[in-house]
Amino acid sequence: AQSVTQLxxxxxxxxxxxxxxxxxxxxxxxPYLFWYVQYPNQGLQLLLKYTSAATLVKGINGFxxxxxxxxxxxxxxxxxxxxxxxxxxxxxxxxxxGGGNKLTFGTGTQLKVEL
Amino acid sequence: GAGVSQSPSNKVTEKGKDVxxxxxxxxxxxxxxxxxxxxxxxxxxxxxFQGNSAPDKSGLPSxxxxxxxxxxxxxxxxxxxxxxxxxAVYLCASSTRQGDGYTFGSGTRLTVV
Numbered sequence: 001a002q003s004v005t006q007l008x009x010x011x012x013x014x015x016x017x018x019x020x021x022x023x024x025x026x027x028x029x030x031p032y033l034f035w036y037v038q039y040p041n042q043g044l045q046l047l048l049k050y051t052s053a054a055t056l057v058k059g060i061n062g063f064x065x066x067x068x069x070x071x072x073x074x075x076x077x078x079x080x081x082x083x084x085x086x087x088x089x090x091x092x093x094x095x096x097x098g099g100g101n102k103l104t105f106g107t108g109t110q111l112k113v114e115l
Numbered sequence: 116g117a118g119v120s121q122s123p124s125n126k127v128t129e130k131g132k133d134v135x136x137x138x139x140x141x142x143x144x145x146x147x148x149x150x151x152x153x154x155x156x157x158x159x160x161x162x163x164f165q166g167n168s169a170p171d172k173s174g175l176p177s178x179x180x181x182x183x184x185x186x187x188x189x190x191x192x193x194x195x196x197x198x199x200x201x202x203a204v205y206l207c208a209s210s211t212r213q214g215d216g217y218t219f220g221s222g223t224r225l226t227v228v
Contacts, residue, residue, distance in 0.1 A: 043221045102171065
C-alpha cells in the first residue's frame with residue numbers, strides 16, 4: 001500500500017522568497033511520485049513526476065522536486081515565488097507494481113503568496 | 116479530444132434525486148479514473164477503469180454510487196438517491212496504460228440541497 005503525507009495545510013511566503021512544500025511518502029514498493037497544482041475552480045495540472053530516473057526532477061513554472069529515499073521525501077521547491085503561484089498543491093504516489101495505476105493523493109497544501 | 120471533458124460543470128439537485136456525471140477522456144487513453152474532492156479534503160479515489168479489465172470499484176462509498184464506461188471511452192458516474200454529504204467536486208482523469216501521470220478534467224461541482 002502507498003500513502004503520502006503533506007506537512008502543512010497552508011503555507012504563506014512573500015513574493016520572491018523560496019517556496020518549500022513538504023511531502024513524505026510511504027510505499028512498500030519503489031514509488032512513482034507526482035506533484036499536481038490546482039488553481040481555483042479548475043482541475044489538477046501535473047507539475048512534475050519522479051519515475052525512478054534522475055532523483056532531481058524539474059517541472060513546469062520553475063518548480064523542482066528531489067526524491068530522497070533515505071528520508072522518504074519528495075519536497076517541492078521553487079527559488080522565487082510569484083503571485084501566480086498561489087494555488088493548492090497535491091503530492092501523489094503510486095507503486096510500480098500492484099494497485100494498477102491508481103494514484104493516492106495527499107490532503108493538499110494551500111500556497112499563499114504575499115506582496 | 117485535446118483534453119478530458121466533464122459535464123455538467125455545475126449541478127444542483129434535490130436530496131433524493133439521481134444524478135449522472137459524464138466524462139470524456141483523451142482519445143487513446145486506456146485508463147479512466149473518478150475522484151471526489153470535498154471541501155477541505157484531499158482527493159478520494161472512487162473507481163478506476165483500465166481497458167477491458169474489470170473496474171476497480173474499491174473506492175465507491177456506497178451502493179448508491181455506480182459507474183460505467185462504454186466502448187472504452189466515455190464514462191458516466193451515477194449517484195442514486197443523492198444525500199447532502201454527496202456534495203463535492205467530482206473529478207475525472209485519464210492516462211495511458213503506463214499510468215505515469217493523469218490528465219484531469221475541470222470537474223463537476225455537485226450541490227445537493
